[in-house]
Amino acid sequence: MVVEITLNQNSYTIDSSKTTADVYAMNVFRILLVLMTFSSTHASTHPSHDHKVSVYAEGIQSPWGMKFLPDGRLLVTEKSGQLRLVSRTGAVSRPIPVDLPIAYKGQGGMLDVALDPAFADNQLIYLSYAKDEGRGQSRTAVAKGRLTDSGLNDLTTIWQQAHSEKGNHHFGSRLVFDRQGQLFVTTGDRNHQKESAQDVTTHFGKIIRINTQGQPSAGNPFIKDSYALPDIYSYGHRNVQGAYLHPDTGELWINEHGPRGGDEINRIEAGKNYGWPKITYGINYIGTKISDHTHLPGMEQPIHYWDPSIATSGMLIYSGDAFPEWKGHIFTGALKLMHLNRIALNENNKVTEEERLLLDQRSRIRAVEQGPDGHIYVATDGAQGKILKISPQSKGR
């Protein structure tokens, strides 16, 4: 049984079976929480690590993806189709133009950015974007280019979804390199194609794994299957807008938007089916059912789900030294419920703790990254987007 308790800007979730002893322990825990809330002048720091929040950079238009360069500058995508470089002191560069056919509408636009594993030598970057195909059609695509002092050059699209679709919803899309130098691309079901998330002859609702030329990675699960698309790594996803390589295991972890209820965190394994829309913890926005099932054979259960949906975007599994108590914790941006969500897991990947950070910012959180200093950097959505920096409160740091 999962019990969520929301108190004074903090939310705690504890896992428990239904034994009397556990219910008793849970009640004691609840009472302790209430006491903590009333005895603390600043309850939002409990049980959290002490931290402070500052504005690192501002005036960025709808930041979507960001990565730190080896020299410490932060490269940020703007959804409308430019890049910005943020200096180590937080100064924001002029827009760097990106010459791609970007469908900037609704959830579409320029999306994520990844650095080539050999970026320091080759200056190559990868951009995901909603590609405009005309007549209201678009598809998720990935481009590759060279970022130099003169701008972004040699730009070519190396991968795109096999089919385009109408509408402006559910493009994904995060870009993450694995330890073999292969690139994960997350997609969405484009809203109109939710049944296609189960169909391995389409790229709707899939996680893709390609090499730096845009070709299917050797060793992909369906590469010898003449029926399935060979670049598919996993399927049955709705709209994956957060992804991170686990710092301990090297596995891909993701978050995905559910419908009304049912946003999920998933640990991705090659060839597996994550269930959408056959199984879900959510319902349609108008209140009607999507499926009678939350479990079915052959379909993976999420590590965690949120009901109500927080509207997930961005993901970080923390591995720095600035916040020792947060090592291994999962940070997820929340668009709709406007916070940075922190989750702790035990050794069996069961959620033991949940906290909502940055609630007082009242901002939709789009992206989260760990800085070279181990501090946590968060991009807020909107025309006047900011990069917020979360730093340890303790003196001497």
Ligand SMILES: [Ca+2]
């Ligand atoms: Ca699922």
